[in-house]
Amino acid sequence: MATNLIVRGAPQEYELKTAAWQDLPKHLERRNLRKVMIIHGETSWQAVKGYFPDLSAYETSFYYYGKDCTDEAADHFAKLATEDQAEALIAVGGGKVADLTKLTAYRLNLPVIILPTLAATCAAYTPLSVVYNHEGVMLRYDIFPKATDLVLIDPQVLLESPYELMVAGIGDTLAKWYESDAIISQLAVKPLEIQVAEFAAKKCRDILLAESSAALQAMKEKQLNQAFIDIIETNILLAGMVGGFGDEYGRTSGAHSIHDALTVLPDSHKQLHGNKVAYGILVQLMIEQKVSEIRQLLPFYHQLGLPTNLQDMSLDLTEKDYQQVAERAAAPDEMIHFMKETITPEVIIQAMRDLETLTTDAWS
Known part of the structure; x- marks a missing residue:
């Protein structure tokens, strides 16, 4: 059993309200972020993209996350984020999307913002990622020394989740x-x-x-x-x-x-x-x-x-x-x-x- 105890109590900011996602530009402005990379799911993105706010005033790049949170995927998206000169990563999806985005952001020491499309796990809240291999076998938990910067939850979005x-x-x-x-x-x-x-x-x-x-x-x-x-x-x-x-x-x-x-x-x-x-x-x-x-x-x-x-x-x-x-x-x-x-x-x-x-x- 562990002998040390480190408290990682909460994201830096957490907000739940109807239309919470529409406040994303305001949050980016407060953080002085202009270039963001959005990592999203596939089916979930098609279902929720109508809720996603207008970010036309920002430099954005959008990527489908793939399938699993793996080391190889994190390396891939870290390379893309570097090429895009992203100043922050935004996860839009379920637990694996959130975990992959956190893992990638940690490797680049970038802020991470999570907009959950599911309430199936606490992945949006916790500073850790569950890492799998390509066969879907769970390998390990990575716990990060930095909290998620922002979590925005729109209950109306989650109401329409599977x-x-x-x-x-x-x-x-x-x-x-x-x-x-x-x-x-x-x-x-x-x-x-x-x-x-x-x-x-x-x-x-x-x-x-x-x-x-x-x-x-x-x-x-x-x-x-x-x-x-x-x-x-x-x-x-x-x-x-x-x-x-x-x-x-x-x-x-x-x-x-x-x-x-x-x-x-x-x-x-x-x-x-x-x-x-x-x-x-x-x-x-x-x-x-x-x-x-x-x-x-x-x-x-x-x-x-x-x-x-x-x-x-x-x-x-x-x-x-x-x-x-x-x-x-x-x-x-x-x-x-x-x-x-x-x-x-x-x-x-x-x-x-x-x-x-x-x-x-x-x-x-």
Whole structure:
């Protein structure tokens, strides 16, 4: 477990309001920025470009980000930004777009501004990037010593984002409580920073369980409500605060280690990040022998359509697959070892199998 604690509490500026994106020129002017490079998604860009403000008074270049946040992609965009003489990078998209833009900006020591098109992760809020290889296998987290300069969130934009991505985001954010609690509960003394992280993590769980249904109904009806705004800020702001104040005590433990391990299976790439994390929560709870907690969560999972087992993710693992996943999850540098339990591949395989039995029997 980490012995040092560095607080990376928030972006330098964060604003959520309807039409927030239209204030981008004002923010650029305040920062004396004239040349900007915009890195964006593909499908998301087509859906949201009508919300993007007029930047005709600025020198701009627009680039599709590709597919993943990789070292090679960051090198590529760093070269383009240098050629364009960009003074700042702007991410318009989901978590991978945000992560790639942050990684690129860090290499160039440039300001980074993020306009999220999804509320599926806290990537817009946190000064870190999850880096993958070209096969989609997660390699590492890079944590940066500088916060994101500006986050502008327009809830109307997010209201029109894909429903299934919001569900996955809820699954991902729900892990904030279970993963941080597995670590923080071991502490005899909780510094104030840790207490803030713990508070934010518990609020994540409580708000998600109470308001997700109403927020998702808002998406179906294309009508903003307070529950939707609460879920947006839970997935982005509150979730970001957990790791921001808790550092390694508030980032990941069991659930994300299971997610990361599943990425070694090509068939798992069809599943959204948050869905695999949601499954990882249940595996973690099984390792902790918290079966009653799993049973309490199952109705919520089924209501939202989150996966409760491998079958729900259309994954049929062979013995070799189980071993490969378990060995990756139990690798010495994995954060699953922040849990108090002794973690071995055998422990993970048993938990995965027990979860299959429990969830199949419970809902057969």
